[in-house]
Amino acid sequence: MVQxxxxxxxxGMKILIHEDHDVPNVAFYxxxxxxxxxxxxxxxxxxxxxxxxxxxxxxxxxxxxxDIQMEKAGGRNNAYTSRDVTVYTDWFPRSALELxxxxxxxxxxxxxFDPKIVESERxxxxxxxxxxxxxxxxxxxxxxxxxxxxxxxxxQWPVIGWASDIESWTxxxxxxxxxxxxxxxxxxAVVSGDVTPxxxxxxxxxxxxxxxxxxxxxxxRTVEPPQLGERRVEVRRPxxxxxxxxxxxxxxxxDPDFPVYEVIETLLTGGRSARLHxxxxxxxxxxxxxxxxxxxxxxxxxxxxxxxxxxxRQPAEVEKALYEELDRLSRETVPAEELxxxxxxxxxxxxxxxxxIAGKANLVxxxxxxxxxxxxxxxxxxxxxxxxAADVQRVAAKVFAPRNRTVATLIPEQRAEVKx
Amino acid sequence: xxxxxxxxxxxxxxxxxxxxxxxxxTREQLPNGAVLLxxxxxxxxxxxxxxxxxxxAESEPPGKNGIAAITAELMRRGAGKRSAARIDLDLDFLGAxxxxxxxxxxxxxxxxxxxxxxxxxxxxxxxxxxxxAFPEDEVRxxxxxxxxxxxxxxxxxxxxxxxxxxxxxxxxGHPYRHSGAADEISVxxxxxxxxxxxxxxxxxxxxxxxxxxxxxxxASFAALARRAASSLPPGAAFQTPQAGxxxxxxxxxxxxxxxxxxxxxxxxxxxxxxxxxxxxxxLLVANTLFGGRFTSLLNDTxxxxxxxxxxxxxxxxxxxxxxxxxxxxxxxxxxxxxxIDLALDVLRRFATSGATAEQxxxxxxxxxxxxxxxxxxxxxxxxxxxxxxxxxxxxxxxIDSFFPQLDSLTVESLNAAIRRHFTESNLQFCxxxxxxxxxxxxAKYAVARKVVSVKSxxxxxxxx
Numbered sequence: 001m002v003q004x005x006x007x008x009x010x011x012g013m014k015i016l017i018h019e020d021h022d023v024p025n026v027a028f029y030x031x032x033x034x035x036x037x038x039x040x041x042x043x044x045x046x047x048x049x050x051x052x053x054x055x056x057x058x059x060x061x062x063x064x065x066x067d068i069q070m071e072k073a074g075g076r077n078n079a080y081t082s083r084d085v086t087v088y089t090d091w092f093p094r095s096a097l098e099l100x101x102x103x104x105x106x107x108x109x110x111x112x113f114d115p116k117i118v119e120s121e122r123x124x125x126x127x128x129x130x131x132x133x134x135x136x137x138x139x140x141x142x143x144x145x146x147x148x149x150x151x152x153x154x155x156q157w158p159v160i161g162w163a164s165d166i167e168s169w170t171x172x173x174x175x176x177x178x179x180x181x182x183x184x185x186x187x188x189a190v191v192s193g194d195v196t197p198x199x200x201x202x203x204x205x206x207x208x209x210x211x212x213x214x215x216x217x218x219x220x221r222t223v224e225p226p227q228l229g230e231r232r233v234e235v236r237r238p239x240x241x242x243x244x245x246x247x248x249x250x251x252x253x254x255d256p257d258f259p260v261y262e263v264i265e266t267l268l269t270g271g272r273s274a275r276l277h278x279x280x281x282x283x284x285x286x287x288x289x290x291x292x293x294x295x296x297x298x299x300x301x302x303x304x305x306x307x308x309x310x311x312x313r314q315p316a317e318v319e320k321a322l323y324e325e326l327d328r329l330s331r332e333t334v335p336a337e338e339l340x341x342x343x344x345x346x347x348x349x350x351x352x353x354x355x356x357i358a359g360k361a362n363l364v365x366x367x368x369x370x371x372x373x374x375x376x377x378x379x380x381x382x383x384x385x386x387x388x389a390a391d392v393q394r395v396a397a398k399v400f401a402p403r404n405r406t407v408a409t410l411i412p413e414q415r416a417e418v419k420x
Numbered sequence: 421x422x423x424x425x426x427x428x429x430x431x432x433x434x435x436x437x438x439x440x441x442x443x444x445x446t447r448e449q450l451p452n453g454a455v456l457l458x459x460x461x462x463x464x465x466x467x468x469x470x471x472x473x474x475x476x477a478e479s480e481p482p483g484k485n486g487i488a489a490i491t492a493e494l495m496r497r498g499a500g501k502r503s504a505a506r507i508d509l510d511l512d513f514l515g516a517x518x519x520x521x522x523x524x525x526x527x528x529x530x531x532x533x534x535x536x537x538x539x540x541x542x543x544x545x546x547x548x549x550x551x552x553a554f555p556e557d558e559v560r561x562x563x564x565x566x567x568x569x570x571x572x573x574x575x576x577x578x579x580x581x582x583x584x585x586x587x588x589x590x591x592x593g594h595p596y597r598h599s600g601a602a603d604e605i606s607v608x609x610x611x612x613x614x615x616x617x618x619x620x621x622x623x624x625x626x627x628x629x630x631x632x633x634x635x636x637x638x639a640s641f642a643a644l645a646r647r648a649a650s651s652l653p654p655g656a657a658f659q660t661p662q663a664g665x666x667x668x669x670x671x672x673x674x675x676x677x678x679x680x681x682x683x684x685x686x687x688x689x690x691x692x693x694x695x696x697x698x699x700x701x702x703l704l705v706a707n708t709l710f711g712g713r714f715t716s717l718l719n720d721t722x723x724x725x726x727x728x729x730x731x732x733x734x735x736x737x738x739x740x741x742x743x744x745x746x747x748x749x750x751x752x753x754x755x756x757x758x759x760i761d762l763a764l765d766v767l768r769r770f771a772t773s774g775a776t777a778e779q780x781x782x783x784x785x786x787x788x789x790x791x792x793x794x795x796x797x798x799x800x801x802x803x804x805x806x807x808x809x810x811x812x813x814x815x816x817x818x819i820d821s822f823f824p825q826l827d828s829l830t831v832e833s834l835n836a837a838i839r840r841h842f843t844e845s846n847l848q849f850c851x852x853x854x855x856x857x858x859x860x861x862x863a864k865y866a867v868a869r870k871v872v873s874v875k876s877x878x879x880x881x882x883x884x
Contacts, residue, residue, distance in 0.1 A: 064715070073789065273513075
């Protein structure tokens with residue numbers, strides 16, 4: 001059982017505290033419910049860019065000071081942006097607890113916007129895009145897959161943003177994004193580690209509670225319309241090996257079938273005994289590895305598959321074998337023993353996430369944001385236990401219908417036709 | 421609370437724990453020479469087990485690079501009465517995870533399982549260690565997969581640059597030239613026969629270190645662990661090779677041509693130290709300041725101030741034999757020389773001026789603050805820490821005296837170590853990028869240089 005002490009400040013910010021005194025350290029995670037789903041064409045990627053700007057100076061702690069002060073106090077930080085959230089992750093010895101509250105409050109309330117720093121950070125993000133997308137076969141193909149799988153909803157654009165948008169967003173765009181996303185009432189803060197709830201709450205009241213409440217981001221109105229038939233997209237570029245990716249539309253994190261998606265994910269891709277690994281990697285040797293699965297999302301998400309195709313094999317061969325396996329899942333009942341294996345794997349994976357104070361902070365915050373309550377953490381194993389073979393069959397038939405899929409293939413070309 | 425502290429203790433670093441200690445563990449030598457280390461702890465119902473065979477890249481016959489990792493992978497593909505598929509299925513049913521591989525000085529199996537499944541999981545591990553079958557079809561499959569992994573690595577310049585760097589930096593015959601990674605050439609040379617011979621030579625009791633950390637009862641678990649380890653023959657203990665000092669007479673540059681790359685990935689190296697070197701603690705501090713954290717000189721200059729890259733860092737290799745100190749970054753093709761010039765400028769200033777007392781204080785606090793969650797928090801981290809002690813012939817004082825050693829480091833001794841090891845002369849440059857666009861700009865770094873195509877076989881350049 002994960003024990004959490006839960007509090008809501010008068011400005012609406014939620015504080016979740018988990019005590020763990022194994023190491024003299026603390027993980028402090030701030031989840032802002034703003035991500036690329038809250039963007040629009042022309043400013044795609046701004047949530048992620050903003051994540052970078054949060055390290056570039058505020059009123060009390062000027063440029064570079066957040067990192068300088070934190071590292072000097074023995075801490076380290078990072079942050080990540082997804083389609084749904086922007087999360088700031090701080091890891092530090094307990095002696096730096098008050099400093100971190102002071103610095104987080106400073107940048108949430110009083111971030112500064114220096115035009116010179118904005119320009120330099122634009123270069124940093126362009127380089128990040130070049131590395132994670134342009135110079136990575138996986139990155140390029142994944143971007144094209146999503147742009148094809150979604151025609152209306154904001155999940156169609158990449159979290160890092162289109163290159164042209166990274167080049168052109170303005171200071172006003174940035175300020176508007178800050179006002180929209182960084183309201184205290186739009187934030188869940190999780191503190192996990194060598195702390196007591198009383199001391200954390202006192203610091204939260206002192207530093208975070210005075211930040212005034214604001215309007216949260218407007219709701220995302222666009223609902224992705226049902227897909228009416230298979231969609232396909234091709235990427236041609238120099239490469240040694242082909243790659244194949246597929247996307248099927250599924251529900252959001254709060255879809256009651258989400259535990260069923262997780263069981264199906266494990267049956268197909270969890271561990272080396274998984275159906276797809278055994279058939280595609282071991283028996284038919286069509287691919288080097290099998291990736292994919294489901295991730296909780298605020299709006300309806302995707303069941304993804306990705307494969308690094310072996311040399312001399314064709315993506316079409318992989319597709320054929322994959323479709324047979326997906327079909328089998330909806331036609332035949334999963335044997336009881338195989339279902340039990342999946343449950344065991346999910347349960348062990350759950351414990352693995354509880355090994356570190358950082359893992360617990362992330363898990364507690366994610367459940368609060370995506371499932372509506374941190375306490376769902378403790379119900380996760382029971383929810384998986386309840387999934388039946390009939391559930392698997394029913395959901396597989398619905399999700400893996402051919403008309404619900406998008407297929408992306410990377411076809412190696414010998415000559416470089418890509419312009420830098 | 422704060423009021424009770426003497427007023428001198430104002431900086432955060434002073435408030436940090438003055439000491440960290442490795443938790444108590446037991447060490448026992450089995451009749452066949454294997455060493456068994458056990459450390460029980462009960463935070464989550466999981467057990468981490470590490471089976472480590474001394475050797476790794478250092479034990480690979482010439483031209484057979486990759487054999488250590490491939491042998492480890494094959495050991496799990498059919499052992500005792502179980503086929504490869506059966507082992508996969510049985511481990512997954514237990515919710516266990518197993519990874520097998522090799523590094524510069526060892527081959528390893530990292531197994532993690534739910535505590536209540538210990539007897540089953542340890543029985544499987546025992547078979548993998550002592551009774552692998554090396555089925556012919558699995559050997560063929562694994563070798564073909566290894567060849568395709570090399571092809572996939574060459575599609576990702578960020579992955580490939582490290583391998584090309586090793587090929588440039590370490591001389592012919594040095595075990596770190598390939599660092600245990602296979603390439604197209606070595607894979608074509610490997611056979612089942614050779615793998616079997618290698619297994620018999622290296623998988624011996626005298627080479628085995630078996631480590632368990634996690635939620636178990638020491639008495640009953642020890643019986644399982646002894647059983648898993650003791651079916652190996654004692655064999656001969658691996659004699660570690662010696663290697664001459666790394667010394668470069670002149671700067672050299674290897675440019676790997678990948679015409680479609682839109683960024684240049686670069687690594688610039690100089691000779692460094694080994695794991696037991698007396699300058700290790702000083703260089704951990706130096707590396708933290710130079711390129712080991714976000715506010716380091718390299719990242720601050722190239723990323724934060726200039727916006728030329730998403731990241732710039734430095735690598736301090738700490739293996740049994742002396743390794744490299746290397747600058748590592750990437751930048752758009754058009755700014756290649758600009759970024760490298762800036763990095764070299766940072767190196768020049770650091771090598772000549774060293775660090776200030778304030779920088780030393782900050783780096784010390786950073787290392788101490790991060791140490792508990794990086795090295796001592798999880799059972800797998802503790803397995804790694806214990807494996808290091810055995811592999812490098814260290815005792816628990818390596819960890820227990822780490823903070824006191826950091827505390828006693830003075831700015832004078834830090835700067836003396838920086839002067840001994842950081843140098844701007846005879847640097848070794850490895851670049852992966854669009855050669856036709858950058859070749860002229862980077863010619864100034866070294867007279868001795870070569871351009872090779874990413875399509876040519878292997879990762880070792882012709883002599884430069």
